[in-house]
Amino acid sequence: MDFRALRTFHAIAELGSLSKAADLLRIGQPALSRQMKLLEHELKAELFVRNGRGMVLTSAGQLLLARSLSLVRQIEQVRDDMQSLDRMPSGSVVLGVVPTVSAVLSARVARRAVAELPQVALRIVESYGGHLVEWLHRGRIDLSILYGPAVDLHLDVETLGRDELVAVGPKGSGLAERAPVDLAWLIGQRLALPSHSHGLRRLVEKAASRKKLPVDVVVEADSFRVLTNIVEEGIGYTILPPSAIHAELQQDRLEIAAFAPPGIAREVVLASATAKPASIASAAVADLVRTEIAALVREGRWRLVTAFEAGPR
DSSP states (O other): OOHHHHHHHHHHHHHSOHHHHHHHHTOOHHHHHHHHHHHHHHHTSOOEEEETTEEEEOHHHHHHHHHHHHHHHHHHHHHHHHHHTTSOOOEEEEEEEOHHHHHHHHHHHHHHHHHHOTTEEEEEEEOOHHHHHHHHHHTSOSEEEEESOGGGSOSEEEEEEEEEOEEEEETTSOHHHHOSBOHHHHHTSOEEEOOTTSHHHHHHHHHHHHTTOOOOEEEEOSOHHHHHHHHHTTSOBEEEOGGGGHHHHHTTOEEEEEBSTTOOEEEEEEEEOTTSOOOHHHHHHHHHHHHHHHHHHHTTSOOBSSOOOOSOO
């Protein structure tokens, strides 16, 4: 199976368009069409069908994409690593980040990558932990910042610290004056939380179950930005890491209060797939992540319980 044809197949599958894939790969459309016809002839299966939305994968195409994605990325990584030896790191890196971390970290990592790793094409993907773990296993992303526990992830994991969660209320609610608040008191208020599939919801319910407290949620929202808007409107309280709402706190739009001991905390980890070694470029991006998190801790922007010394590993 020709590697160039596989790369072409992946580009068309991702973009859903022959013309867009031709622009990306800088190859004429007739040449791309010939590659796909030869690949389909070799595999004895139709990979795409055309409709009003462009090129759509058939069931055979979906199978080929799932089975070959990790292989194509590994071959590209070998090429990038060979070109990076004794030179500036180069190649593509896909970094996954959970939304509450992305709010405080992604722009800083992107700025550093542009300045210090000009030959690395960094793509930052923001999604929830379950999706990011699946994409790591499938080879769709290279690195991810997730919430633990690390032992549950079955990945190559480095613990970065523990993120303390706080109660979040609207301005003027008097929440800050109550600090530290008991979880039982907060659960007795109107609560806005993510849905059951979200790790934060599971963490809150686990903490509540230890005290035999029922969790009654008046509004569910899987976007933490929506959660903060709901709180600002006075609809209810929520639970978030303070780093995610730093701007709102600086603008005096919200109030927060720490929980009474033992509190609620999440383990923050940097994860990669165990199936393949890290590329030179992804290792360089991982160093940027560590450096920026350490800087956020020093600046008081992110109150990780366990900080670390940043630097090359």
